Amino acid sequence: xxxxxxxxxxxxxxxxxxxxxxxxxxxxxxxxxxxxxxxxxxxxxxxxxxxxxxxxxxxxxxxxxxxxxxxxxxxxxxxxxxxxxxxxxxxxxxxxxxxxxxxxxxxxx
Numbered sequence: 001x002x003x004x005x006x007x008x009x010x011x012x013x014x015x016x017x018x019x020x021x022x023x024x025x026x027x028x029x030x031x032x033x034x035x036x037x038x039x040x041x042x043x044x045x046x047x048x049x050x051x052x053x054x055x056x057x058x059x060x061x062x063x064x065x066x067x068x069x070x071x072x073x074x075x076x077x078x079x080x081x082x083x084x085x086x087x088x089x090x091x092x093x094x095x096x097x098x099x100x101x102x103x104x105x106x107x108x109x
Contacts, residue, residue: 001013001019001021001023002093003023003052003054004093007094007095008094008095009092009093009094009095010092010093010094011090011091011092011093012090012091012093013054013056013088013089013090013091014088014089014091015056015086015087015088016086016087016088017086019056019057019058019086019088020056020057020058020059020060021054021055021056021057022054022055022057023052023053023054023055024043024052024053024055025048025049025051025052025053026046026047026048026049026051026053027049027051027053028053028055030046030049031043031046056088058084058085058086059079059084061073061077061078061079062074062077062078
């Protein structure tokens with residue numbers, strides 16, 4: 001996944017193994033307010049800000065099954081307890097540099 005500005009300067013993320021990413025134009029904390037009497041918010045409740053939040057995850061697990069009444073997540077969408085590891089690179093690029101998509105020159109350590 002790559003993020004870049006109007007001038008073509010940006011970052012590309014490359015995962016080992018493949019990563020899961022999301023980008024929002026607000027802080028993650030804007031979705032969740034502490035306290036049981038505070039209503040939780042959804043994406044359409046939040047106004048965009050002058051900030052970018054980039055989540056880079058190993059994987060994401062489903063939150064429910066086939067209904068909204070307690071069905072469990074299917075096994076193929078479940079992350080079971082265990083030790084997981086992953087790595088990723090953030091590679092800067094701009095219009096004046098060689099294409100960042102030639103990934104064979106980058107090594108994971």
